[in-house]
Amino acid sequence: MTNMMEAAQVQLREMLLHALGTLVAEGKIPAEPIPSFKIEVPADKSHGDFATNIAMASAKTLRMPPRAIAELLCGAMQFEGTYFARAEIAGPGFLNFFLQKTWFTDTVKAVLHEGDAYGRSESGKGKRALVEFVSANPTGPMHVGNARGAALGDGIAALLEWTGWGVEREFYVNDAGNQIEKFATSLEVRYLQRCGQDITMPEDAYQGQDIVVHAEHFYEQHGDQYAGADSRERRDALVNFALPQNIEGLERDLRSYRVEYDHWFRESKLHADGSVADIVKQLTDRGYTYEQDGAVWFRAEQFGADKDFVLVRANGIPTYIVPDIAYHVDKLVTRRFDKAINVLGADHHGYVPRLKAALKALDVDTDKLDVVLMQMVILMRGGEVAKLSKRSGKAIGLVTLLEDIPLDAARFFFNMREANSHFEFDLDLAVEQSSQNPVYYVQYAHARICSILRNLKQEGLYEETDAPTALDTPQETELIRHLADFPAMLEAAARVYDPSRVTKYATELATLFHRFYDACSVKNAETPELCASRTALCRAAAQILRNAMSILKIDCPEKM
């Protein structure tokens, strides 16, 4: 809850406004409305801890040179009892502010005091979000894109939880429709082939070995008793046999990837309870459909989509988008989520405006639906594109990927880049146990801290204080500044649905810690006070590393 960055910023803004008021009252500057100005953290630390452009921004309305305004402000500001020690004027008229020690010690104190909860906020309090991700086709194994989607979706869900949202994770199971028919056809052919019939697999059916395995197992149980049966009966039996196994497999594989869903929502439910038919009826009742070439079309263009599209085929079967519309009505209207967040592959981007057009036509608030598009993953090994698992030689999917690389590496790597950027996944790097591997780099920082603390305890030097006193080397203050950034980083990451900010933050934190480690000895600190203060800082850094990694469900080992 404590956000020291924000606290300092708010205080500084008040100080500036107060100083302006004083100057106006003294007649030193004209009484003009204050233009909007910014308080930011300068990139260059020699420019202080905070800087403002207020003098430059108000130069025009006050009809005074920026530096003159800056000097007046500087003189009128009251620093007593604040987090700030002093101000400097620099460059074209920047005002740079320097924090005083109490801010740094208070920051470490806050981290230690709040512990596992440090960084949590309540901006989403009282609101409920449904995060739908992966939703892989249950007719076969998950691919690499699903592995990225799983890490990403799970990270987004966690970020929302950390910012106070009530979050539910959901997997939409496409257990109905055309692809199930294709699944049935594929199973049927393999089964009949197993029964000795000479038929060939259609080209557009599923060619994978998993289908052959299902057919074999089915044959082991039932022999050729379905060989002469009615095709419909045979297909149903095959699907009822194989599909539940596949869905269980998805659950199992995702759980081993540390993803736990609250709901597995079945598409078949929407067909069975009439929701799908109801969508067509509602759109038709509202006059938003028309018939052409025997099919029912939706006037999507009228609602902002690029073109109209078919809802019901000439053969009477609805297209895939109708259950999808029903599904989103269910999320936002029936289940009343304040936000529905979908993680989708970028190849689906054309579909989003169409779905939104239909929802708009049904008076659903489409601002409640946010789609996170995820670009393709390219796997690289030895400088070349990799398609097959090194260990099993099978195509690399979510499961086979984890045969080749550690789970922590997969979850970290898939969250290194923001969703909307093509991702080149370096398989060699992910297995490498060295500093080049960012996962190890971060984990190593944590293990190193644990080692320091173990050593202190062993030598009887460990003192658990949460009130550090003297931390003022550059390595110490920069580390603390970064600790203070954690809550704001999480807030921003949650707002833009971007877990990659967490991996970037953690990597930077590890860097700052390693620098601190190199420059400042804890065990051999000059005074007991300094030793205790640095111990507190170490504990605070480790705490935040754990908090950050827990969001991504990555382990922080105590020994490496």
Place this chain on the structure above:
RNA sequence: GCGCCUUUAACUCAGUUGGAUAGAGUAACUGCCUUCUAAGCAGUAAGCCAUUGGUUCGAGUCCAAUAAGGCGCGCCA
């Protein structure tokens, strides 16, 4: 043809709502362990931020056009 995304060091990428001298890692080179984990740190070298124009005190960042690459525009999902 229309739409979305991408373009920053040799390679992979950061770069907050426009701010001060554009940053990391890898690869190359140079240093630092009798001292808490060298899986680390410090340093050197490396840039026409794709191109052109615009907006303004100020642009890698915003706008427009162009170029290159990826993806999408089914009675597939």
